[in-house]
Amino acid sequence: MTKPRLTIIAAMTRDGGLGRKGDLLYHISDDLKHFKAITMGKPIIMGRRTFESFPNGALPGRLNIVVTSNPGYSAPGILTAGSPEQAITLAAGHPEAFVVGGGEIYRRMMPMADAIELTLIDADSPADTDTYMPEITPGQWTVESESAPATDPRSGASYRFIRLRRADAANRADD
Numbered sequence: 001m002t003k004p005r006l007t008i009i010a011a012m013t014r015d016g017g018l019g020r021k022g023d024l025l026y027h028i029s030d031d032l033k034h035f036k037a038i039t040m041g042k043p044i045i046m047g048r049r050t051f052e053s054f055p056n057g058a059l060p061g062r063l064n065i066v067v068t069s070n071p072g073y074s075a076p077g078i079l080t081a082g083s084p085e086q087a088i089t090l091a092a093g094h095p096e097a098f099v100v101g102g103g104e105i106y107r108r109m110m111p112m113a114d115a116i117e118l119t120l121i122d123a124d125s126p127a128d129t130d131t132y133m134p135e136i137t138p139g140q141w142t143v144e145s146e147s148a149p150a151t152d153p154r155s156g157a158s159y160r161f162i163r164l165r166r167a168d169a170a171n172r173a174d175d
């Protein structure tokens, strides 16, 4: 079966911060809606720690694939994969799959990704940030679209949505 197109989806601060103490740095309501709209109906691939950060377990309406080195790991509504490569195999037959984090899984899977849906939060990371995005190497990615900045009414944080695609798809690491 054909491999899905692989898209990373992440929300990061301007210095690449993603999370702290098993939680997101910012809970921006519009960003969570954006995430839901983009991923609905599609397979989502995540690390075990990100899965355990979801308050209500598996995200509904999506094939939840959790990467873990623990072969005995299980939870309602998920498939488990022993490696990122196996996670992609489990998503085979779907036209597109999303890599939804966290830092460790982004680091492992960015070389295999075709596109990045980035929410760029115009703020520095708090001092206790413990999870960061791997470098999005300039030259490897092209900006396909960028939204106008918006402000989250709750946190006051300014953010924008940026869609990147691999500059040279032929250089994808698993080709």
Ligand SMILES: NC(=O)c1ccc[n+]([C@@H]2O[C@H](COP(=O)([O-])OP(=O)(O)OC[C@H]3O[C@@H](n4cnc5c(N)ncnc54)[C@H](OP(=O)(O)O)[C@@H]3O)[C@@H](O)[C@H]2O)c1
Pocket (backbone or CB within 6 Å): 009, 010, 011, 012, 017, 018, 019, 020, 021, 022, 023, 024, 025, 046, 047, 048, 049, 050, 051, 053, 067, 068, 069, 070, 081, 082, 083, 084, 100, 101, 102, 103, 104, 105, 106, 108, 131
């Ligand atoms: N800002 C965002 O967009 C965003 C998105 C998602 C998550 N986050 C945040 O990121 C943080 C979690 O990220 P994280 O880096 O700590 O963890 P993670 O990437 O979510 O999960 C790491 C776990 O994945 C499994 N894993 C990773 N590589 C593997 C491999 N090659 N083979 C088998 N299993 C593998 C391991 O599970 P086992 O230990 O079970 O083997 C590992 O402990 C949280 O704070 C979360 O809120 C932020």
